């Protein structure tokens with residue numbers, strides 16, 4: 001009899017047996033694991049080329065202009081602006097950049113072309129008059145491409161590269177007024193035997209004859225990410241050791257995110273000897289995307305390394321990226337997503353709140369759960385702590401303090417938080433600061449019946465004597481009480497009046513800063529009282545702290561009295 005599992009296996013395409021593990025690189029003395037990244041690599045944005053070629057709708061001219069100006073503003077010094085031989089819009093955009101003098105002095109544009117003579121010629125036509133440019137030529141070198149796409153042997157593929165390099169050199173000679181930089185990529189490098197990749201690149205640089213003063217860029221793409229990042233790092237270190245004319249080569253990497261490790265692969269590649277990194281903002285690009293420069297740059301930043309890119313206005317970057325790519329940015333995108341500095345869970349909120357409270361200006365950043373200071377990228381602390389059913393007292397207290405200047409004492413936080421939790425559970429969603437305030441007022445502040453106080457005076461002798469007008473259900477009574485302090489005197493007076501036992505257990509007060517002027521306008525008092533054996537909390541705000549504290553105790557007493565109205569003898 002066949003089991004359900006057997007049946008499922010027979011009908012499913014989900015069969016890992018059709019895949020093979022990626023071979024390891026033999027590099028027993030690998031050095032990269034002990035290296036540290038201490039400076040930013042040279043960055044090259046390929047948003048306008050690799051990013052653009054992967055879009056459902058390629059960018060319009062307006063979108064390209066917008067993206068180019070963002071990339072310049074961020075501080076990219078090398079920007080791949082397109083594949084001008086591929087389409088008229090790409091060609092025209094390059095012409096516009098040059099003719100409208102849009103390329104800042106310290107920025108070099110880069111263009112991509114296949115190693116095909118007619119495309120290389122057209123590429124140089126597009127670049128006429130540019131003062132400096134990188135011409136990036138590529139051909140595929142992997143076994144799968146050689147055998148199945150190009151149907152050529154190693155020599156045949158190497159010849160495509162050689163002829164491409166020659167053509168680039170020949171075309172460059174037609175425009176001696178331009179400062180040319182040549183770049184070659186053995187495309188699908190990750191699927192190429194390392195000795196062969198080195199052989200092809202050596203053949204290309206043998207033609208270009210770079211020097212230390214006039215280097216070329218050799219770009220090693222993980223066109224498809226095929227293995228763990230450590231294997232990519234091994235490939236880069238192996239190549240780096242073997243390639244000829246290394247001193248005249250700027251070694252670049254261009255990783256893709258098929259396995260979700262494009263950033264890690266680029267980082268390890270830099271440890272393995274790469275000088276330059278190509279990528280896109282938010283990792284847009286073919287399939288799962290290119291290496292996300294924002295993430296890699298912010299990773300450096302969070303280690304105290306200057307990323308040499310200005311990423312301080314993250315919301316503006318997201319806005320432009322969305323507008324140009326028509327793609328959303330995931331709310332949990334590293335560093336940039338709208339939820340990445342938000343803590344909903346109670347223990348996270350508690351830790352963040354405590355760390356922020358202890359933080360002193362000038363201290364190195366050391367806040368639990370926040371790898372960087374959200375303010376660095378234009379995010380405010382408003383977004384850090386949000387409350388839902390996963391939240392605890394810390395988050396609730398944080399929001400009341402942040403939004404209303406109410407610094408709840410710990411005993412009141414403990415009392416109040418379950419009420420917010422219950423509200424969140426009922427709504428099933430987030431509870432805003434305003435809703436928390438409303439719940440707070442409802443629970444502790446808005447209790448002015450059955451009793452409220454009118455005019456009062458406190459005389460201080462060896463004890464405090466309180467004489468007050470006490471309105472009970474609107475009717476004026478006299479209240480007199482003696483105690484250690486005005487609250488104790490009020491408790492004793494109420495005890496006499498209603499025949500109930502009232503003992504003040506906890507008390508706290510503070511001034512409330514005016515949200516706009518920052519001046520201390522009012523004071524708030526918080527009271528916890530044991531009334532007939534049960535705990536009640538009250539709070540009251542008044543410009544006079546004595547009045548606030550008396551009203552706070554009355555709020556607590558009113559809760560008891562309202563609950564036990566029948567039993568009150570008044």
Ligand SMILES: CC(=O)SCCNC(=O)CCNC(=O)[C@H](O)C(C)(C)COP(=O)(O)OP(=O)(O)OC[C@H]1O[C@@H](n2cnc3c(N)ncnc32)[C@H](O)[C@@H]1OP(=O)(O)O
Pocket residue numbers: 050053083085086087113114115116119138139140149150160187223286
């Ligand atoms: C991994 C990457 O991202 S690489 C960049 C990829 N980007 C793009 O392809 C976007 C821009 N490209 C295009 O729009 C088109 O490919 C064009 C306009 C440049 C060329 O289009 P077409 O001439 O129709 O050719 P197509 O792209 O189909 O190219 C296939 C031919 O070029 C050859 N070829 C492909 N790449 C290369 C290369 N890098 N060097 C030399 N020849 C190449 C193929 O072997 C094939 O030859 P065949 O026609 O003899 O079989």
Ligand SMILES: CC(C)C(=O)C(=O)O
Pocket residue numbers: 050112138185187188219221222223224254256
């Ligand atoms: C042209 C190369 C660098 C490329 O885009 C890739 O291999 O992904």
